[in-house]
Amino acid sequence: MAKKRRTRIDIINDILKVISDKKGRIKQTHLMYKVNLSHKLMRSYLEELISKHVIEEVKDNNNIYLIIKDKGNEFLDKCRKMKEFQDTFGL
Numbered sequence: 001m002a003k004k005r006r007t008r009i010d011i012i013n014d015i016l017k018v019i020s021d022k023k024g025r026i027k028q029t030h031l032m033y034k035v036n037l038s039h040k041l042m043r044s045y046l047e048e049l050i051s052k053h054v055i056e057e058v059k060d061n062n063n064i065y066l067i068i069k070d071k072g073n074e075f076l077d078k079c080r081k082m083k084e085f086q087d088t089f090g091l
Contacts, residue, residue: 011035013079015045019055019068020076026066 006014018034019026026034032042046066049055054072058065085091 009079011037011045012049013076015042015049016054016068016072016076019066020073024068025058027063028066031066 014035015031018031022030028042028046032039035042037045046055046057049072050057052071053069054075056067056069058067
């Protein structure tokens with residue numbers, strides 16, 4: 001069976017989960033490798049998530065970190081609940 005492509009929601013969920021799993025803070029390069037996206041594609045997702053206040057870019061010393069915000073944690077929680085719902089009904 002062919003592997004299903006990730007949906008937009010799956011990719012956003014992966015991005016937020018990776019940031020959350022790293023104590024809510026990660027460097028952009030590390031995130032790019034962990035979520036398996038090209039730089040260009042990841043940048044477009046990050047710009048959208050930043051503009052919607054789901055994550056934020058923070059400069060610390062000479063590094064730029066991505067920080068998950070409350071809205072991002074809410075998104076993760078809702079996705080988890082939706083997955084539980086789907087699993088419960090076998091969808």
